[in-house]
Amino acid sequence: MYRDLPPMTWLRAFDASARHGSFTQAAEELGLTPSAVSYQVRGLEAQLGHKLFHRDHKLLSLTRLGHAYLPIVAKAFADIDATTWNLFGNGVQQEVTLRCLTSLNLLWLMPLLEDYKTRYPDSRLRVLSSSWSELSQGEAIDIDIRYGDGSWRDGAVVPLMQNKVIAVAAPGLLGSAPYPDLHRLPLIEMTGVVDTWRHFFARHNPEAAIPEPAYKVDQSLIALELADRGLGVALVADVFARPYLDRGTLLRASPVELSTQHGHHLVLPSDRNSHRPEVRTLVSWLQSQARNSAELVRAAIASSPADS
Template sequence: MDVPQLPLNALRAFEASARLCNFTRAGQELNVTQTAISHQVKALEDQLGVTLFTRLPRGLALTDEGHALLPVLTDAFERISGAVTRLQEGRFQEVVTLGVVGTFAIGWLLPRLSDFRDRHPSIDLRLKTNNNVADIVAEGLDYFIRFGDGAWHGTDALPLLDAPLSPVCAPALADQLKQPADLHGVPLLRSFRRDEWERWFQAAGMVPPTPRGGMFDSSALLLEAAAGGEGVALLPVTMFQQALGQGRVKQPFELAVDTGRYWLTKLKSRQETPAMGRLREWLEQQLRQHPNTDSRPSGAPPGHLPSDRTTKPL
């Protein structure tokens, strides 16, 4: 099969420009002029016979063809750079870069990481935490563990862990809450997913009150605010067993509601490497051994709404 002879410099110029959405910043990264970057990209477009960018007054926008090419090149350059670096350092480990929503990282993954490293010492696992939003291409992620419904454009998703939400607050406040209706008189702390409290109150058979508590962009911050007496937070309690066990917070009601789950995701365009496969298999094995998917206390009455999310195999 004939392989097109494409200039490496032009491919690097396009990848940097697409990642940074700017010819000038791409030139600074590659130590060449903005004009050189623009000429190299134009030459690549002419050779391919497609338009990769729409030139805007202030920046660049990828065309569909540009979107298709970018993740392939980013992946290739990351793998080349990683392999060369490891050879220069006298070692050869396959790198896997895993993005993880902070709640899952702290509440589930970190306590188990030593087991993965013991089983797979030849894999250099690199973690990047975030608040559930990440640009997989720009951040160079092989996998991204995130919370949601599993429906992300251009992404394969494997379900990992259910995460039902239940109210959590400081012990002194929990002792004052005898029934769900008592929540009408206290601040309800919120995440950026604004329908969570509404769904919990509907599951409790109540009309939701108008929330009047603060809004936070991470469950870890919600926990700290709740523990500090700022109000009641709706949290995935399976991720905060340590704080509950230490008595920093209490779960005043057993009712929990599913609004999503944690998923292992990757771009459809990203081919799974052997090291990525071993990480995925380890995650699945750990979850089979320690499912921990039900947040209800032992003997709790019905009230945990089962998830209707479907599996989206990787």
């Protein structure tokens, strides 16, 4: 019925070795010796008639055919795992680990989690925070929310939000004019992002010199808190500014807005089972909340007193 299907143990050895890039680490996962894993992979290569790995001392890297074969094998195991759980699981929700950028976590995700728990009362969610500069290592993450251009290669990438970047400041700093001359106000710069004050002033006033920022920070939450205290004008994603705009503690400082070159994405790591029902449910809920947030953000910006 199945023509020349390799033994399941050989395929598991290939999958684990490819994910870890090491027979030794694959052996630890499978409860085997490194030599046993190596033997099984060689058996698979012999049956297929092609090399799947380049071997350089103890380092492994996939060949062209290995790269093509791995997603098929990984998906097959994921489908078997998900189907087995759906048919024979004990009905208890498995824990899902979500890692979220700190500012997005506090300013967007946390206020929404009550809705998630109401909709899915049996869910078990583990939420971690990270900074934009951290790498995806050391934790078993089911869903990783990252900010960038979506070019990561360690998992499936699903776009989540593409926001506008706006300038906001405390009412006391802005004064009575509808929009002040930002060149005369202290600026708060976000480091590590591509949508900067330089790009903003290129649209706002391209002929004027760009003032040196008074503060440089690495988190949108910090920039917003500084602005909330009247210490400068923050240039942040509109989704982060929305809670402050809703409260009226910050106002639009300029009608100019930037279309972000980067966005927030869901990354589903290839070494985790993204087909689990709990993971699929959370992904769908996050996407739905992102769509709702986009509409609410537009409404909050449109009703900002500085725009009235």
